[in-house]
Amino acid sequence: MFEPRRQHPVAAVTGALRSLREMLIPLVIVLFVGTGSDSQVINMSIALAFVAFLFIGGVVRWYRFTYRVEDDELRIEHGLLVRRKKYIPKERIQVIDVRSGIIQRMFGLVSLTVQTAGDNRSGAEINALTLEDANLLKELLNGDKKTAGGGEETGTGALPIDDAWVLQPRHLFIAATTAGSFGIALSVIGTIFSQVQQSIDEEEMAEYMERFILSAGQFWVTIIAGLVIAAWLLSFFGTLIRFYNFRLIKQHQGLVVKSGLFEQKTVSIPFHRIQAVRVVEGILRQPFGYATIYLESAGYGDEAGNRSTIIAPLMKKRDVQDFIAQMLPEFDVSTGAITPPKRSRFRFIFRGVRPILLFLVIPALIFLDLAWYPLLLLPFGVWLGIRRYRDSAAGIFDQTVVIRSRSLALTTAILRKHRIQAADLIANPFQRRLDLASFTATVASGDGGQPFTVQDLDRETAGEFYHWAAPGNYVPGIEPGETSVPGFTLQSHPEPVGAPTEQPPSHSQF
Amino acid sequence: MRPEPREHIHPKAITAWRISAALTVLFYLTMLIVYLIFVFTEDFPMWPAWAGLLFVLMAGLFDIAIIPELRWRKWRYTIAESEIDLMRGVFIIKRTLIPVNRIQHVDTRQGPILRYFGLSSVTISTAATMHEIPALDDETADTVRNHISKLARVAREDV
Numbered sequence: 060m061f062e063p064r065r066q067h068p069v070a071a072v073t074g075a076l077r078s079l080r081e082m083l084i085p086l087v088i089v090l091f092v093g094t095g096s097d098s099q100v101i102n103m104s105i106a107l108a109f110v111a112f113l114f115i116g117g118v119v120r121w122y123r124f125t126y127r128v129e130d131d132e133l134r135i136e137h138g139l140l141v142r143r144k145k146y147i148p149k150e151r152i153q154v155i156d157v158r159s160g161i162i163q164r165m166f167g168l169v170s171l172t173v174q175t176a177g178d179n180r181s182g183a184e185i186n187a188l189t190l191e192d193a194n195l196l197k198e199l200l201n202g203d204k205k206t207a208g209g210g211e212e213t214g215t216g217a218l219p220i221d222d223a224w225v226l227q228p229r230h231l232f233i234a235a236t237t238a239g240s241f242g243i244a245l246s247v248i249g250t251i252f253s254q255v256q257q258s259i260d261e262e263e264m265a266e267y268m269e270r271f272i273l274s275a276g277q278f279w280v281t282i283i284a285g286l287v288i289a290a291w292l293l294s295f296f297g298t299l300i301r302f303y304n305f306r307l308i309k310q311h312q313g314l315v316v317k318s319g320l321f322e323q324k325t326v327s328i329p330f331h332r333i334q335a336v337r338v339v340e341g342i343l344r345q346p347f348g349y350a351t352i353y354l355e356s357a358g359y360g361d362e363a364g365n366r367s368t369i370i371a372p373l374m375k376k377r378d379v380q381d382f383i384a385q386m387l388p389e390f391d392v393s394t395g396a397i398t399p400p401k402r403s404r405f406r407f408i409f410r411g412v413r414p415i416l417l418f419l420v421i422p423a424l425i426f427l428d429l430a431w432y433p434l435l436l437l438p439f440g441v442w443l444g445i446r447r448y449r450d451s452a453a454g455i456f457d458q459t460v461v462i463r464s465r466s467l468a469l470t471t472a473i474l475r476k477h478r479i480q481a482a483d484l485i486a487n488p489f490q491r492r493l494d495l496a497s498f499t500a501t502v503a504s505g506d507g508g509q510p511f512t513v514q515d516l517d518r519e520t521a522g523e524f525y526h527w528a529a530p531g532n533y534v535p536g537i538e539p540g541e542t543s544v545p546g547f548t549l550q551s552h553p554e555p556v557g558a559p560t561e562q563p564p565s566h567s568q569f
Numbered sequence: 570m571r572p573e574p575r576e577h578i579h580p581k582a583i584t585a586w587r588i589s590a591a592l593t594v595l596f597y598l599t600m601l602i603v604y605l606i607f608v609f610t611e612d613f614p615m616w617p618a619w620a621g622l623l624f625v626l627m628a629g630l631f632d633i634a635i636i637p638e639l640r641w642r643k644w645r646y647t648i649a650e651s652e653i654d655l656m657r658g659v660f661i662i663k664r665t666l667i668p669v670n671r672i673q674h675v676d677t678r679q680g681p682i683l684r685y686f687g688l689s690s691v692t693i694s695t696a697a698t699m700h701e702i703p704a705l706d707d708e709t710a711d712t713v714r715n716h717i718s719k720l721a722r723v724a725r726e727d728v
Contacts, residue, residue: 357696477668477670479668479671480667480668480671480695480696480697480698481665481666481667481668481671481695481697481698481700482665482666483663483664483665483666484663484664484665484666485661485662485663485664486661486662487660487661487662488660488661491662501697501698502697503695503696503697504697507697508695508696508697508698509697522571525571525664525666526571528666528668529571529649529651529652529654529666529668530651530652530668530669530670531651
């Protein structure tokens, strides 16, 4: 694809519609508030001229916008008044996104977005092109020259499919049901609660309650129940629409995710951009043995602000290992689990209880006339702390580290050593007193970093993890045997942990 | 357990940090004086001024007299062929290991106070994180920067 191409003419229309949407507010002001002129005719003609201008702008912009692939670069030239040239080298491209909105689908077109690491503005979007062109572009930019111009494959791109995974309808339904925007719902309720309490004056409320014969308790319960149900319905249908017809396709160079009811979305992630795999067991899903699988990749994530890509919205936990072995063999590891020592248990419990004490119990005692009922939440904090203590684990298998921890959901992250951007070893005075330390490994994700931490390991052991993170080092000290946890997602069996050839860190002074 | 990093940052950092803490105290004292104007002209209560003064003086004393020296003593770094090892923190001791082949770029920077002492800070950026070695003398800072960027170039690959 060496000669510059234009987009499909439909781009002129979608472009104009987009600027219309952006200019909607000034337009509405002109129409309804007026320009200072009393004549409705003048206002109308100004608005019409405005719209016409937008559409002419759209056409010119379509005419000026060209794209081509040359010297392994995506070269885009565009600009209405100022001519701009945007050249994106193939190596900089992290993710190529193909999707089709309603207008594009009416004409059998797609839009293609190219994402690069870091800055949002350094990416590019081609708004309307045929699927063949999009696939050709993807092929040319995805790096593997020998497959360029290869055979057609229906729908999924020109490359042969190595493997595929489909979300079962039953699992989609379960995913939607348990898509607990639990935390979000709670915080929304919290905010509204505090606002409402301030703004409603007591008489009004008493009157309202008399009318509906509700006690104060019933009143709040009704409001909270209403909010919870609304939040749940929202997340239920949101998830249904988002993951409808979800497919994960494994191709020669990477994974392709397709899903969506109204807008079908396609995300391609080349294997060499994958930074880490994350298996998340939500607090509602874990009891039923379900997990969600995420990929961290460098690039700036999707438009919803999610920095990681979901590659399996819901699957049985017992299938996870096979799934990873099939789709991402590089991340298929078995390792013994190192867990925090007994002496750290109290710290886990304290961390579970602390936010409840700080944000609920103490404020309630001070501001709500010694209200004691938030104390009822303390056992939940203790329970959470114990769960976190039991679930925390980390293990090393050759060049891979597995870090498991719980906030509310249980997260198991699998990281390759050469993807670790920085490792941290942290000990506060309380941890030092107990000879403990926390280990963190950070990988690139989206335009920032995603840290994975295991808290309160034995200081010596945490130090081994830290040492391992340096290139070329192995860990002789970690013996998985006795500390192994049976429930560790990536089964514990006492494999040797890397080759025991410790090299003293080489210091070159300058 | 990995040996602790060995290099100290420049001892003049202590004085530089003291001056910067003193300037911060001065800034808050100015704020207090502004508040005092309101006390005398607009009948604002006097006690917040006293509380503020007490707090600023206590925190200032701590920040000027005690912290800089401790901070300097705890700050260590080592630049090895394939990794950079940092250790710092007065209360919470934090060590950070940065693989050289993950480094995207290295900069030196210098504020007015550091410039007066002929010191610079080196910042090290990866695709996900940013780290700083504060207060090296200019020459060392330049050497460190050039050294790291040379190492990083040799090891250049993917993100």
